[in-house]
Amino acid sequence: MFSEDNSVHKFSRIKNTNLLDEDDEIYNTRNRQDQLLSNSNASSPYNDRSSSSPMDKSPWSSQTNVNVPFEDIDDNFSDNVLMGSLVREEGHIYSLATSGDLLYTGSDSRNIRVWKSRREFAGFKSNSGLVKAIVISDDRIFTGHQDGKIRVWKVSSRDPSVHKRVGTLPTMKDYIKNSMKISNYFEVKRHKNAVWFRHYDAISCLSLSEDKTFLYSSSWDKTFKVWRVSDCRCIESVIAHDDSVNSIVTGFDGLVFTGSADGTVKVWRRELQGKGTKHFFSQTLLKQECAVTAVAVNPDTTVVYSGSSDGLVNFWEPGNLVFSGSADMGICVWRRMGMDHICLSLLTGHNGPVKCLAAERDDESAATERRWILYSGSLDKSVKMWRVSENSVPVAWKGCASGAPIAIPSSLPAAPSFEARNRVDGIQN
Incomplete structure (x- = not known):
């Protein structure tokens, strides 16, 4: 859920070059x-x-x-x-x-x-x-x-x-051990296979998780991989884009952001599964013709930046509204107030659990009133469309006093949505 403003600023930029290389030796030097x-x-x-x-x-x-x-x-x-x-x-x-x-x-x-x-x-x-x-x-x-x-x-x-x-x-031990299994191979090109736990093209970017537990690597092979720092093992590989992944950065709340030569910026969320973790696609922040060359995150202000080959820098921050669907057949509309959330509305009408939500800006809304079109899918076999205003007056619901802050439920199914606030012309990369 995001919108764009039209204000533009200009900066200069430079281009990248590509070279090849071989294996390692070690040398030490002093001041x-x-x-x-x-x-x-x-x-x-x-x-x-x-x-x-x-x-x-x-x-x-x-x-x-x-x-x-x-x-x-x-x-x-x-x-x-x-x-x-x-x-x-x-x-x-x-x-x-x-x-x-x-x-x-x-x-x-x-x-x-x-x-x-x-x-x-x-x-x-x-x-x-x-x-x-x-x-x-x-x-x-x-x-x-x-x-x-x-x-x-x-x-x-x-x-x-x-x-x-x-x-x-990957370590030589892991490579030899896992390369013996046919199930560890996947097709990367016609008549060419590669193991999933090793990049077969250049690495473009590295990033550490907030707690330094995981190392993320992105590559021109269109994937990003997740490595456990404690034992240096690859625990997951994600085919993330349709072209080279130029940048990867860990953010806040377990989110990971990737930028690609296919012109997109994507958000991935990390979830616990049993004793391990797995990453799921959350949303696409940007889709354009020119390549995304860099992504950066300010975790303190939860602002996301991306730079593109056309010289534009886009940035997003979390929107003011959060929608949560529930098995009780209701949809709650929340307004974000710092770390707290206020319940604005309870949308009812479904006869089965609400399983999925999607939202977009209402183009017909007036400049003084920000409205959104919300779509909800349910196990009652229906999809409903709602119009939601950010100017709604908070309501009392299920013991919640009107206007009282409510901690956002930990069971929210989706990562935060982001609202594009600006586009800046020019980036150095």
Whole structure:
């Protein structure tokens, strides 16, 4: 359930490029500035720098003395200034991640660099090439690559500048064990099959659940996969879109958002099933001709943003109304008031349990009155159409005093609907 306003703002954008890569090796590096300062100490381990190491000479130059007249900047803008630049002398930057005062950068040069206070702090290398995504969970770093694999790195407890690769997703053990079963294969192209627990095309994005229990990966293979962080196993694969999934992000209330080259932004909800979890399609927020290249969520304000190749940024926030159908044959209309909900109306007319609901904006409603057309399906074999106004006066129902806040029932069958509030022209991706 969402509508769109027509206000538009413009920003600039850049395009993506694609490269290929191979498998892994590990290299460690130190802060280059610290190495220079320690040259006088012959016993320092930093002085022995192997000429064969690809991290010998940093391909970055830290430029903090940029030509920005800080002293001449108007006081009205003094809070928004360029603090410094890390200029890359080769390759392209494809991924960034922060953890405390550390910045991780991934590129197509196979290097993953770690920066602290705008200085090179550490580095490690994967021979798989292009690093398309980085997420950090405590002392572990997950990197997504062009070859469809996820590498897992761990920070040394003795030396925070040392990173060691501790695994690859899926693990070799799981791959060999599960690839023996014919039921684990599905057809990806004509005369070509692949196992469901491994991406067969480039990984485009990684995201961690709010509690860091699950790792989500999206791919150009049109799927997103769910990995259990505790044992690094793939527990679910979802064919999510008709084209490459360019972005995936976990949100609030167990929701997951995906954006695709097919021009759609979709919402998925995570539900407990027995001892495990499963993801179900909830709704499509956006459907357009041009590709969706990025999705972001602000969990505090429950606002969802998406960027597209046409330069537009769309964003949504939860709508004011929630509809709940029940086995008692009634439909309750709720108005959201922060974390509370007020019962506006009880719609009756069905002779059987209400099993499904759908809503859309009433185009005939006046500008001063927001109305919705609600459709309800029931086991009485009927579909009914209702007109609902957001300006309805709260009613007393089943012991609920008129206007008194009511906690929204935990048995609501659907995830929150979102209302598109704006479109912003331009995004950098």
